Amino acid sequence: MAGGPLSHLTVAVLGGDRREAEVIRELLGLGAAVVTAGRELAPDPEGARRAALAAEALQSAAAVLGPMPGVGEDGRVWAPMAARPPLYLTGPDLARLEPGALVLVGRANAHLRGLEREGAIGLVELADDDEMAILNSVPTAEGALQLAMELSPLTIHGSTSAVLGMGRTGLTLARLLAALGSRTLALARKAADRARAFALGHEPLPFSQLAAIAGRLDFLFNTVPAPVVGRGILASLPDAAVVIDLASAPGGVDFAAATDLGRTAVLAPGLPGKVAPVSAGRLLAGVVTRHLAEYSGEGGVGEWSSREGALVSP
Numbered sequence: 001m002a003g004g005p006l007s008h009l010t011v012a013v014l015g016g017d018r019r020e021a022e023v024i025r026e027l028l029g030l031g032a033a034v035v036t037a038g039r040e041l042a043p044d045p046e047g048a049r050r051a052a053l054a055a056e057a058l059q060s061a062a063a064v065l066g067p068m069p070g071v072g073e074d075g076r077v078w079a080p081m082a083a084r085p086p087l088y089l090t091g092p093d094l095a096r097l098e099p100g101a102l103v104l105v106g107r108a109n110a111h112l113r114g115l116e117r118e119g120a121i122g123l124v125e126l127a128d129d130d131e132m133a134i135l136n137s138v139p140t141a142e143g144a145l146q147l148a149m150e151l152s153p154l155t156i157h158g159s160t161s162a163v164l165g166m167g168r169t170g171l172t173l174a175r176l177l178a179a180l181g182s183r184t185l186a187l188a189r190k191a192a193d194r195a196r197a198f199a200l201g202h203e204p205l206p207f208s209q210l211a212a213i214a215g216r217l218d219f220l221f222n223t224v225p226a227p228v229v230g231r232g233i234l235a236s237l238p239d240a241a242v243v244i245d246l247a248s249a250p251g252g253v254d255f256a257a258a259t260d261l262g263r264t265a266v267l268a269p270g271l272p273g274k275v276a277p278v279s280a281g282r283l284l285a286g287v288v289t290r291h292l293a294e295y296s297g298e299g300g301v302g303e304w305s306s307r308e309g310a311l312v313s314p
């Protein structure tokens with residue numbers, strides 16, 4: 001869109017998957033110029049320009065979008081759609097950016113954080129962004145249910161489930177389980193989180209009760225990134241129980257013990273990009289464009305609710 005609210009911006013998009021295709025579409029629609037690298041196997045929207053290397057894409061870019069899984073300490077960019085992996089983002093590459101350029105990425109490395117501290121770039125780590133995490137909890141929870149249905153011989157309806165952790169993902173998942181007719185036990189260490197779970201109609205419990213209820217669980221979902229499901233809990237579960245660990249690697253379940261005990265237990269990382277890349281991409285697009293609009297002083301851009309919600313006109 002010529003003359004759109006982001007028409008003064010060139011955004012470099014490095015690596016990523018189908019989610020970023022939705023972001024590119026949105027950026028182009030708002031008038032931004034988009035240059036991509038490491039996405040040759042993806043059908044990017046018409047209007048985006050492809051660069052052979054990250055360095056070329058960064059040349060005179062005012063903003064950079066990296067993938068949700070992030071950039072490794074060695075500068076390697078997660079790029080499953082690159083024709084010639086690996087894709088690297090190095091110090092000399094970053095030196096090509098416009099001064100004060102904004103870098104948005106799921107998880108940054110120490111070099112990017114150092115550049116931010118020096119004031120050379122602005123940095124948004126989307127994995128820490130509350131808005132992003134709450135929105136992402138929707139495809140994550142749906143993906144967890146999909147896995148649960150595939151792995152269990154039981155219906156969710158009429159089952160007993162426990163959700164460990166009442167944070168952003170846990171709350172959304174508990175809501176979906178209850179909506180499908182599962183008796184939902186909500187475990188949280190904070191009394192206020194248990195109160196919230198109670199108010200939403202779940203059965204709140206402290207973690208000290210997990211061992212006592214394990215023998216009644218058909219589904220155990222973990223969202224706590226700490227070792228909370230050990231051998232004793234796993235041994236107490238019914239044989240047909242399914243354990244799904246959503247927490248970031250290495251998760252919170254003792255998988256070696258689960259294998260010893262013959263339990264069905266899976267670590268399920270990256271569900272939004274796997275189960276609903278287009279929806280997850282649209283949510284990501286809203287968050288990214290809002291950050292870019294704030295960065296460039298444009299109001300009213302990136303308010304995802306006005307696009308997703310149809311009841312509110314932008």
Ligand code: NAP
Pocket residue numbers: 133136137140164165166167168169170188189190193207223224225226228245246247248268269270271272
């Ligand atoms: P969150 O909002 O921070 O929720 C995490 C919950 O775990 C909080 O309620 C926290 O309680 C609790 N917790 C942390 N350490 C604990 C401990 N030692 N004992 C008991 N409770 C503890 O995070 P989130 O956004 O829901 O994400 C949860 C996890 O899922 C993260 O590891 C995230 O990276 C991952 N994730 C995975 C996917 C996927 O596709 N699998 C998608 C999104 C997120 P307190 O407030 O008391 O600390």
